[in-house]
Amino acid sequence: MNVEAVTEYASYALLVVVVLVSVWLLVGVVHYVRADRGTRTSMRQALRVRWGWVRLARMAGLTVTDKTPSLLAQITAHKDGPTPAPRVLTPRIKVAPDQFGVIVRARTLPQVGLEEYQKSARFLADAWRCTRVSVLPDGPGKVVIRGVRSDPLTTPTTHRPTGRPPTDLTRWELGVDEYAAQVCVSLANVPGVTVAGVPGAGKTSGVNKFVCDFAPSAAVQIATADGKVSRASEGDYADLVKRMFAFCGDDLDEANALFKRLVELRKRRSSTIRDVLGAKNMWHVGPSPEWPLTVLIIDEAHTFFREYKGSDAETKRLAALTAENARLVEDLVKKGRSVGILVILISQKTTGDAIPTFIRDVCPIGLTFAQKTVEAAVAALGDDIRNWPDASPVTLQDPAYVGVAVMAMQGRPGYTRIRTPYVSDADAARVAEDTSHLTADPDLCLDALLRSTGRTTAAPRAPLTK
Numbered sequence: 001m002n003v004e005a006v007t008e009y010a011s012y013a014l015l016v017v018v019v020l021v022s023v024w025l026l027v028g029v030v031h032y033v034r035a036d037r038g039t040r041t042s043m044r045q046a047l048r049v050r051w052g053w054v055r056l057a058r059m060a061g062l063t064v065t066d067k068t069p070s071l072l073a074q075i076t077a078h079k080d081g082p083t084p085a086p087r088v089l090t091p092r093i094k095v096a097p098d099q100f101g102v103i104v105r106a107r108t109l110p111q112v113g114l115e116e117y118q119k120s121a122r123f124l125a126d127a128w129r130c131t132r133v134s135v136l137p138d139g140p141g142k143v144v145i146r147g148v149r150s151d152p153l154t155t156p157t158t159h160r161p162t163g164r165p166p167t168d169l170t171r172w173e174l175g176v177d178e179y180a181a182q183v184c185v186s187l188a189n190v191p192g193v194t195v196a197g198v199p200g201a202g203k204t205s206g207v208n209k210f211v212c213d214f215a216p217s218a219a220v221q222i223a224t225a226d227g228k229v230s231r232a233s234e235g236d237y238a239d240l241v242k243r244m245f246a247f248c249g250d251d252l253d254e255a256n257a258l259f260k261r262l263v264e265l266r267k268r269r270s271s272t273i274r275d276v277l278g279a280k281n282m283w284h285v286g287p288s289p290e291w292p293l294t295v296l297i298i299d300e301a302h303t304f305f306r307e308y309k310g311s312d313a314e315t316k317r318l319a320a321l322t323a324e325n326a327r328l329v330e331d332l333v334k335k336g337r338s339v340g341i342l343v344i345l346i347s348q349k350t351t352g353d354a355i356p357t358f359i360r361d362v363c364p365i366g367l368t369f370a371q372k373t374v375e376a377a378v379a380a381l382g383d384d385i386r387n388w389p390d391a392s393p394v395t396l397q398d399p400a401y402v403g404v405a406v407m408a409m410q411g412r413p414g415y416t417r418i419r420t421p422y423v424s425d426a427d428a429a430r431v432a433e434d435t436s437h438l439t440a441d442p443d444l445c446l447d448a449l450l451r452s453t454g455r456t457t458a459a460p461r462a463p464l465t466k
């Protein structure tokens with residue numbers, strides 16, 4: 001090959017490299033311009049993290065000295081020449097920016113493992129100008145370092161519902177934790193959830209999100225008992241009621257009838273599930289429009305369970321009704337899991353006088369927004385919250401924490417604080433309106449399912465009231 005040909009190839013190669021680098025730069029600039037303000041700041045921060053890493057890692061003690069020369073140095077070393085200098089190994093990193101800060105995936109080295117990274121977290125936070133840095137394992141030989149510039153808990157977020165059915169009906173996305181990581185809970189095999197919090201702390205917005213997320217699926221049907229109102233046209237559920245197969249206000253007789261009806265449904269489902277679904281547990285096959293996940297929301301739950309004390313006939317009657325209500329809801333929470341019934345109990349406080357402990361304590365998920373007293377925090381989250389004062393909902397009384405909830409995470413020690421996104425009443429009303437045609441009484445769904453599989457149905461029943 002002559003010199004001219006080599007020069008020609010080299011100039012082609014150079015051209016290709018220049019084109020590739022230009023495309024890469026262009027893509028970067030487009031990403032930068034299209035990103036929101038927070039992400040742009042994080043993109044600049046990510047560049048600084050990458051460029052300064054080798055130096056910073058040395059200063060933070062995250063490097064290791066390898067005295068063995070590299071293979072190349074061994075081959076090229078002269079017998080009588082100087083011994084090659086030891087090499088300083090720096091862990092390789094990959095940096096990704098997002099709205100809140102950077103996610104750094106790093107390799108471990110001998111003597112530089114998870115523990116060493118965790119010890120350096122404070123140092124890295126200062127160097128990267130982050131409020132918080134967490135280090136978690138990311139598979140063998142890898143760690144993930146999360147740095148957040150601003151506190152995700154005090155940064156309000158908004159959720160605009162898409163109106164599309166969720167891809168996974170078992171995933172309830174609650175919001176983000178203090179490291180801006182998504183927090184989801186699994187609804188599979190969960191029969192009860194308690195939600196507590198002082199007025200104005202974000203409970204209604206949380207319910208709006210739940211309804212908006214699940215309403216677009218015909219495999220979810222919702223009933224509500226709201227102790228705050230007397231009629232469906234009043235209060236927080238006035239618009240959402242379009243997507244509910246049953247609704248009642250604070251009338252104890254009506255609530256009693258609704259709970260009885262759902263217990264009946266629970267019994268019918270329990271006795272037919274094996275024949276119809278071919279499984280003992282609905283979650284083994286998942287909810288479907290024929291066998292929908294049936295959600296009962298009980299807002300201001302204490303209205304329906306409070307103890308009436310007095311000797312006159314009417315008080316005695318009401319006392320009997322609330323006691324029966326408690327027994328009925330207990331039945332749903334204790335036996336509804338496998339047949340696809342979920343009860344969400346909402347109350348300012350979840351102390352025993354508001355929600356009977358025999359119901360509250362069998363709800364596997366308990367979350368609370370701000371609370372005034374440690375007793376209320378303990379009632380909502382269990383006694384262990386006393387050992388985690390930093391996560392206590394009592395510290396969330398500042399207006400900056402409206403919309404922040406605390407929850408015990410399944411399979412993790414301690415508690416997680418979650419910034420839930422705000423979902424406006426108008427968006428919730430729009431989704432309820434657009435999806436109202438999907439509303440169906442699960443009792444009638446069961447009748448239809450039994451008919452279609454050639455099984456006899458029980459005597460037709462009156463539809464649930466609204």
Ligand SMILES: Nc1ncnc2c1ncn2[C@@H]1O[C@H](COP(=O)(O)OP(=O)(O)OP(=O)(O)O)[C@@H](O)[C@H]1O
Nearest residue numbers: 156198199200201202203204205402403420421422
């Ligand atoms: N997740 C959130 N992020 C930011 N702001 C929120 C959030 N949730 C609620 N807010 C603000 O707080 C106000 C009250 O919220 P919401 O009605 O959800 O409280 P609540 O706990 O249901 O109160 P109540 O018990 O009186 O019904 C809302 O109008 C909104 O301005």
